[in-house]
Amino acid sequence: MSELIMNAALxxxxxxxxxxxxxxxxxxxxxxxxxxxxxxxDTLYVTVMLLFLVVGLRLGSIFFFEAAMVIAVMGFVATVALAKFLYRGEVIE
Amino acid sequence: MTDFATIPLWIILPIALFLVIGSTLTLLGAIGLVRLKSFYDRIHAPTLGTSWGTAGIVIASMLFGSYIEGRAVIHEIALGLFITITTPVTLILLGRAALHRDRLEKADHLPEELRSLPEARDRAASD
Amino acid sequence: MIRRLIPHPLLSFALLLFWLVLTSFSVGNLLLGGVIALFAGTMMAKLQPATPRLRRVILLPKLFGIVFYDIIRSNLAVSWLIITRGRRGTRHSGFVPLDLELKDPTALALLSMIITATPGSAWIEYSADEDHLVVHVFDLIDEDLWRAQIKGRYESLLMEIFE
Incomplete structure (x- = not known):
């Protein structure tokens, strides 16, 4: 029973x-x-990070958590840099 | 692979529930991102995934890890905290950038009182 | 002397705690994490950030409780709006301008995080010279209600805590 519920939820x-x-x-x-x-x-990297957590849960491995942490950090830096670029980098005036 | 059959039902049920809540909210946020019409509407959609979408899956992962290890496993909290702190920073920067670009183009969909506001005036004064 | 050695005790302690949570507890990790936390605290002191002054820490849990409740409530509201396609096209979004009395930078940072982390409202622009804030609201029914909510629910509490 547990196996069925868990597999369905996963x-x-x-x-x-x-x-x-x-x-x-x-x-x-x-x-x-x-x-x-x-x-x-921004949405894509949060979603993929959550997907990594779920896969890690299924396989019972800690390494997916660390990969998720790296994705979160890289995604944050990337989106902030891109947003900052939009604000100052593109000169239309 | 973990053998789920040996885990009792009382711990599986809340884990499954939090997994379903978290992934459903994330999906709803992503659907909103596709379906909503204007950028300023769409900026609200990802917050579904980053608030309770993330919280649900992080809680499920913590419950599962704690049961398997036989001790409190809380390192997923670090991930949840990180997402909670960083998402507003990204979205505020993005909102400001979008407003800035719309102003430069004198976009029609901006309300009158927003078309020239502090920053444009400041820059005009300093140039 | 102790101030010079540990300039940001709270920050260093939080970093050490984080280090131990992410690794596993052992004497080696405790030492390594402690050295890194102290080093980060010294670096932080070199940046000379404005020190936030908490006046009534006792109210912080109340603030977190309110925000926690609001995030759950607005999660449900926004999901429902997305499922029903904005009540079949009758939903309107819009910008709500408002004037803030809050001045403390830390409190303003906290307010911006609260407003953006809650689905349904987004912090778009703030001007410190004029204390003027523009918030975008996903489901705008009554502008004054939103003003009252942000000022009465969050700003007054933040002012009590920080000013």
């Missing part, structure tokens, strides 16, 4: 998180503007 979580990552990827592709793409990237 499958559901993996499927929904993959779908969410696909949605974020779609937003990155269609834009329409640079800020939309960065927002999509």
């Amino acid at each position: 499958f559901y979580a993996q499927a929904t998180l993959s779908l969410a990552a696909a949605c974020a990827g779609y937003r990155i592709l269609i834009g329409p503007r640079a800020q939309d793409r960065i927002l999509g990237l």
